[in-house]
Amino acid sequence: MKKRRNGSDRAGLTKEPRDRLKSRIRFVFAVFIFSFGMIFLRAFQLQVVRGEALEAKAKLQHERTVKVPSKRGGIFDRNLEELAVTLEVDSVFAHPSMVEDPYRVSHALAPMLSVNRREVERRFAGESKFVWIKRQVDLSGEQRDAIKGIEGIGTVKENRRFYPGHPLAANLIGFTGVDSNGLEGVELHYDRYLKGEPITVKAERDATGRLLLFEDIRGPVRGMDVVLTIDKAIQYMTEKALKKAVDKYGAKAGVAVVMDPHTGEILAMANFPTFDPNDPRGHREDEWRNRAVTDMFEPGSTLKVFLLAAAIEEGIASPNDTFYCENGVYRVKGATFHDHDGKKYGWLSAGDIIKYSSNIGAAKIGERLGKRGLYRYLKSFGFGDLTGVDLPGEAQGMLAHPRKWSGVSVDTIAFGQGMSATSLQLVSAISAIANGGFLMQPHVVKGIRNPSGQPAGSMAEEFYPAIERRVVSEDTARSVTKVLTEVTKPGGTGEKAALGNGFEVAGKTGTAQKPDHQNGGYTADKYVSSFLGFVPAQNPKFAIMVALDEPRKEYYGGSVAAPVFREIAAEGLAYLGVFPRGALPENPPDVKTGIRTIEANRRHSVLDGGGDDGETNEVVSTAGTPSLTAIQPAVPDFTGKTVRTVMRIAKERALDVDVEGSGRAVEQTPLPGGAVPKDGGIRVVFE
């Protein structure tokens, strides 16, 4: 307060009120200054004393973190064709506390995202600070901008699984949930590889109020790619052939499995019914099942193959030893057995018992083998145990211990009744015959690929073929194979499986009445019709199991399943470029996807001695995409390479190269991609 000027005149105020006025003004002024001082102290308390704690709280609400799964690894077939890929799509979320007008906002969002408006409004009302409004939706740029413009609403890129093949191998591959977690099939079994680590995403608001998402500085840890043993082309052929038969015979279900008998690699695994894994919820759950591994059934006559193998291995019967087949009616221990269709066989060799599929003959062999012998061999072929395939939900089938067998069990099990098996067990077991006696571990994954690894796309982990055990000797396997080729010859039950182009087919039909679980015994009209075999018989490329559940119209495995086998085998061998000797065409057939050979796979095979007896020639096409297993083009492109490099390549590929000049290659005959000349000479000119 400054001194009041002398001249100022406060009208009518005497000294006392004037002094009071002065002191009261001073007092009020002091009180106000004091108040402002207190306000400053309060600010000091908030901004300095409690500043850090409050700032941390503020940060928490500015920067919200969201865990987003990292990009899931892909699933590829053996030639690195995509079977499951991950696409980036939008997911829409809300911070409910920031939504000003839930009614209006829900009205704006509902039609754009095709969600229920009330449901959206209900989510806004929740306690949660973060809610998803719609996951994995395709938005146009305009829609995205519109959504981001709404207060409290944001979008984030999320990954959506896409299966380009739609139902192709769906039951095998399985599918994922909305959080990119594997729910079925390979997606489930290899989830920990495919998944990768979730990314923590920080969200902060920029000056325009949009939510920005910043990726964690660690960067995304991508999931690994899984490379299957499946060959997409063979899978397709298998599914097509199976579907045709299922439709034709009105079967309830069907399964077809193609295995490389030398490695245990599954080349195709087809199911019917199937589904589109892009929309698994649009299908019944029983359509998701991979019946080849989850469903067991009484195999019927196909089991006679292993009976014969056991008998030969044990030396109790050779294919030529004869058994009396009781003229079609065999009474033993109070039971009566008949042969199919009332056939009346007298004396049959063990081989013919298989060829004509005599149940009575099989029972006789079983009796001679004995309970324990039969059990031991079936167990050894893998029945009654999990194969350990890398797929979820495998059934182990049912093979009781002989202690629990009834008096005639040895007879019935000998022709495949009173026990059950999965299609996978059967195809694994027949592979042991095909490959010379080894039970291989079946598997569907060839390797794990690290997409960001060095070198790019290199395999991080590879699964090599694994032998479970030797089941029978090579000689036994050969004898059984010989018998099995008779089955597909004219007059055999499996003649419809024959390719008729010079390839021998080894196989066995199965026509099993289905057990009647309600009344006991067997149903009169429900069958599982199957065919189990391998091809080419002497140098097998494929072991194939085909089973159709409850076909109508016809039910013999030889009529229903054998043609499926034939179709898969014929197309598959042509696709691989395997042709019967002498049938080599002048120009290889035009196969779009390129002709490949699984011979390359056999590099890993411990069973490579499987007898390459020159029965087949292999044609290698120059077409096709680069792949794991594709053989390189017949004549490589040498242009620009040094003499040294050319010589190295020539040595690696066992090519005969004539070198002219020195420096770098400028000319070559034949041109790159051309067929290797018969006399083997490739001329390369260097300058």
Added chain:
Amino acid sequence: MNSSRMDRFLIIITLVLLASGAAMVYSTSSVMAMKKFGDEYFFIRKHLVFSAAGLALLMISSRIPYRLYKNLAYPILVLAIVLLILVLVPGIGRHAGGARRWLRLGPVTFQPSEFAKLAVVIFLAYSLDVKKDRIRSFSVGFLPNMVIPGFIIALILAEPDLGTAATLSILTGVMSFIGGVRLKHLLSAAAVLAPVFYVVVTSFDYMMKRLAVFADPWKDPSGSGWQMVQSFLAFGSGGVWGAGLGEGKQKLFYLPEAHTDFIFSVIGEELGLVGVALIILLYCALLFGGVRVARRAKDLFGTYLALGLTLMLSLQAAVNMAVVMGALPPKGLPLPFISYGGSSLVMSMIAVGIILNVYMKGNKA
């Protein structure tokens, strides 16, 4: 201005406050304006128009001899009462946020309570001056100076506008105190009014809620305590130096009323304790300058008028700051010169204009 020197000190303080306000209104409102109206300048443009109008009115009111108000005290009071009654009439008073506080006059809406403040200050200055000889008597010196403002306060309370009613009550008490009313009378009035006030507060649900929030805003930080908690977070985020002008996060979507009643929180966040201190100092300077004018006034009416207006502005500033920092129960009061809001800004500018006129008349003598 040509004939007499203006109080440069007051003018400069006012202009600095006005400029700070414009900067903060832009900083706090641009994002929200962009979102709501697609125009980031929506609020600042209006604010600048009000500022210009305020400056013009400041100039005009500084040219109007303040003694005129002495004769017009009652007509102004009657006008204020009429407006306050009008605003309560449904269909005339504009309803917003659960209260009727606005009147529409052509293109602009304004708050009669802002005008009422001015009217009460003029009335009290007049009344205290006229009754200076018998100021210490109860019936002449005390009662009219309580009853007439009390009636206006009651009307404001009916809107309801608790913040303005409370500040006006305090202002009435303080002015009466300075005018020489016996402390005994004032204290007994406070003693009588306290239970009345209590009854009024408890009878309004929303007032009780505000009191509960004031007592413990962290009890329900996502609900009723939201605004207070967000205000604390803003101050805390600012620290000593602040996040920088325009860098605040709280104003974006967290802090409601960031550009109006809670603009001081954003000052705390963006300019830090330093900025807060500067703004407080500006108001202290305004208080100082105003009181100096009052003490140099040519007559008692001028003293009371300048003092009343200065205290009105300072009181509003102090209450607003205390509220946003959780030191007083929340009430809707703008920060003079700084908050967005036409009526408050224009009235504050007119108040400064009147103070300036008191200064000029004092100097002329």
